[in-house]
Amino acid sequence: MKEGRDIIAESPAFLSALAMARKVAESCSNVLITGESGTGKEVVAKFIHEQSPRNSRGFIALNCAAIPDHLLESELFGYARGAFTGATTNKIGLFEEAEGGTLFLDEIADLELNLQAKILRVLQERKIKRLGENTLRPINIRVIAATHENLHRAVQTKKFREDLFFRLNVISINVPSLRDRREDILPLANHFVQKFSITNEKKILGFTPAANEFLMQQQWPGNVRELENRIERAVVLSMNSHIEMDDLHPQVGALTLQKQNTLNFINGKVDESSKILSMEEMTQLYIEYALSLNKGAKEKTARDLGIDRKTLYRKLGKRHPTL
Numbered sequence: 001m002k003e004g005r006d007i008i009a010e011s012p013a014f015l016s017a018l019a020m021a022r023k024v025a026e027s028c029s030n031v032l033i034t035g036e037s038g039t040g041k042e043v044v045a046k047f048i049h050e051q052s053p054r055n056s057r058g059f060i061a062l063n064c065a066a067i068p069d070h071l072l073e074s075e076l077f078g079y080a081r082g083a084f085t086g087a088t089t090n091k092i093g094l095f096e097e098a099e100g101g102t103l104f105l106d107e108i109a110d111l112e113l114n115l116q117a118k119i120l121r122v123l124q125e126r127k128i129k130r131l132g133e134n135t136l137r138p139i140n141i142r143v144i145a146a147t148h149e150n151l152h153r154a155v156q157t158k159k160f161r162e163d164l165f166f167r168l169n170v171i172s173i174n175v176p177s178l179r180d181r182r183e184d185i186l187p188l189a190n191h192f193v194q195k196f197s198i199t200n201e202k203k204i205l206g207f208t209p210a211a212n213e214f215l216m217q218q219q220w221p222g223n224v225r226e227l228e229n230r231i232e233r234a235v236v237l238s239m240n241s242h243i244e245m246d247d248l249h250p251q252v253g254a255l256t257l258q259k260q261n262t263l264n265f266i267n268g269k270v271d272e273s274s275k276i277l278s279m280e281e282m283t284q285l286y287i288e289y290a291l292s293l294n295k296g297a298k299e300k301t302a303r304d305l306g307i308d309r310k311t312l313y314r315k316l317g318k319r320h321p322t323l
Contacts, residue, residue, distance in 0.1 A: 007043055008184055008187045008191050010187055011181035011182070011184045013181045014184060017174065025049075025051035025052040026051075026052065027171075028142055029170040029171050030123065030144070030170045031048060031145070031170070031173060032108075032145050032151075033045060033174075034147060034151075034172065035177070036148050036223055037223065037299060038222045038223035038224055039176065039223045040175055040223070042106060045144045045146065048144060049104075049142075054100060054101050054102055057099070057102075058102075059101055059104065060097055060098040061106060062076070062094055062106065063106045064106060066313045073118070073131065075093060075094060076095055077093040077118075077129065078090075078092040078093030078096060078130040079133075083130070083131040083133075087132065093128070095128045096139060099139060099140060101141060102142045102143075104144045107147060107148070108168065109149040110310070116160065116161045117161065120163055120164045123167045126140070143168070151165055179219055185227070186207075188224060188227060189215055189227060189231055192228050192235075193207070193231060196231060196236075200235055200236060204242065204243060205242055207242055207243045207244075208244050210244065210245045211248055214245045214248055222295045226295045231243075287301070287312065290305055
């Protein structure tokens with residue numbers, strides 16, 4: 001069953017989450033979406049927006065973990081000319097940009113406590129104040145927040161404000177992991193085959209029986225995002241009308257020549273023909289390599305590398321500005 005533009009759902013677990021999303025869409029209440037990374041929390045948030053009376057206005061999404069703390073406030077609230085060095089014009093923030101529509105705050109648990117307090121005030125008063133201004137501006141938006149973290153635990157450890165938690169958690173929707181919605185694996189995989197066959201101008205009809213079995217046997221720790229990534233790469237690599245099991249193996253074609261040269265350098269096997277990379281290039285490529293080994297799981301990759309997730313996002317963003 002296809003629900004909306006990007007949602008493939010046959011499993012009872014995911015259909016139950018969608019049923020709840022459809023129920024709350026008509027209301028104006030804040031919604032908290034929980035679930036592991038890559039499960040499709042933003043997709044569910046968009047589904048709520050599209051099913052709501054606000055669907056003719058904007059859906060504005062912000063990943064709170066992807067923007068440095070000192071920039072988040074101006075991104076959300078906007079600023080007046082002269083508010084700080086470099087503020088040469090007035091700029092509206094995302095609260096105003098989402099007027100009449102929906103503001104989706106992903107990875108809400110990554111907000112610093114000071115900014116949590118300011119967002120709480122916005123949710124209470126439905127007014128915002130741009131940086132450098134004293135004027136209160138009324139807003140009419142719906143806030144949908146999402147996190148892969150346990151906010152109950154974050155509240156207990158004083159990393160997340162309890163009052164903000166209750167403001168956001170008016171209605172809670174948990175998006176199940178892919179291993180808990182196995183009925184959706186093959187329908188999703190076939191959807192991605194069609195999608196990437198069109199974008200890559202290839203004629204791939206589906207999967208061999210062995211490839212289907214391989215897909216069903218995987219645990220997919222990166223969830224739908226990992227599955228989509230694996231299928232896209234398989235479509236690009238496949239030379240046949242049907243994707244075979246070997247096309248789906250995570251190590252097939254995983255390293256480009258430049259990445260291999262970097263690994264050779266690390267292992268002391270670099271030769272004269274290998275390009276010498278800068279330290280920044282090496283760092284970024286090694287992070288990407290670690291990310292591929294962890295099947296796209298950013299939190300685990302950051303933990304393995306001994307850095308926080310915001311640093312990981314920042315370093316990846318230098319190479320991929322759209323991340």
